[in-house]
Amino acid sequence: MSKSKLTYLDFAILGLLHQQPNTGYGIRKIFETTALGNYSSSPGTIYPAINKLRKLNLVVQKSDTQAKKKKLFFVSSEGTQQLIAWLSMPVENEDIRKISNILILRFAYMDDLVNHGVKIRFLKSMISMMTTYLNGLKEYHATENENLKLHGRLALEHGIILFKSQLKWAKYALKEISNLN
Amino acid sequence: MSKSKLTYLDFAILGLLHQQPNTGYGIRKIFETTALGNYSSSPGTIYPAINKLRKLNLVVQKSDTQAKKKKLFFVSSEGTQQLIAWLSMPVENEDIRKISNILILRFAYMDDLVNHGVKIRFLKSMISMMTTYLNGLKEYHATENENLKLHGRLALEHGIILFKSQLKWAKYALKEISNLN
């Protein structure tokens, strides 16, 4: 039945739809505003992926009678099974290692290639943007704490912890770089 | 001159070659063993990318006279300029947000879909693998500390800090999940 293998993008969408039936547009908005936006939220990304899931009978579409254009998608029982199978897969070493951070790669390469000012500006930008982002996460945590399920809350806290420690690193790095002045 | 835009992969390779001239095979080994392995280290990934850089005159090839098959690549001055331009680019908000962690996504989706045992097993695997990986980083830090340039050292320390805090989170999450038992 399911000849074509599901990608991470497919599972990301399937998981969202399992939490809450949604339209393609709704999924796009989530990708646009949350950390899921590793993938583009553009129509060319989301709609073909949803249509693939539909063809595989992993999601079913129910047209909204109110707004005819709107298409609501629900995860089918087969889709739920696939999701469970994916979630139950063992943790691979690969998954641990493959967390790329393009900013850190850039920083690592800077050494003798850019001047002191560029390095300082880079770290200060990082600190400022991460602070803003972290505050957003914290605020969300404070207001939505009650409404979140355990796993959602823990994943959010993972993000908070991660940005906190990255901020700490950036401040430390700034000091180290400044010392060379 | 440079019509085609450079990708992250291109810059990752260019940066490595700037640090140290290398062969395609050498680059592959680095991708295979380090955190750079966000991309595949397979020949189909590395060789075409290097050839693209060569065609753009960003790297130059010098055949090793000893082993004729071996091709050593150096970054050209034009390549260095491109690298500097990339490193000097402002930090984008996108870059901050787009750090996806497939394991955390899976964890977030687990809530009511998998049973207690699967969740525990998942977190314990994560803890065990991250511990191993972190120890590798720490050992590398301890032995190579002296030989590393400042930015390389700081990037390594970034990795260490990140894994430390992720481990802390995983242990905390394990406790929270266990409490529900």
Add this chain to the structure above:
DNA sequence: CCCCCCATGTAACATGTTACATGATTGA
């Protein structure tokens, strides 16, 4: 002598993005 690792390459494929296209709905 055989196996493993060094070393390079390519063609077919999978995957996702950009840019374009269209029209409905809603609020100012």
Add this chain to the structure above:
DNA sequence: TCAATCATGTAACATGTTACATGGGGGG
């Protein structure tokens, strides 16, 4: 009624991966 946003879609393209292919060199 005008603009913005909701809402969906597709074709051409960019990008990287898988799987296949080839051969040299060194150690057991």
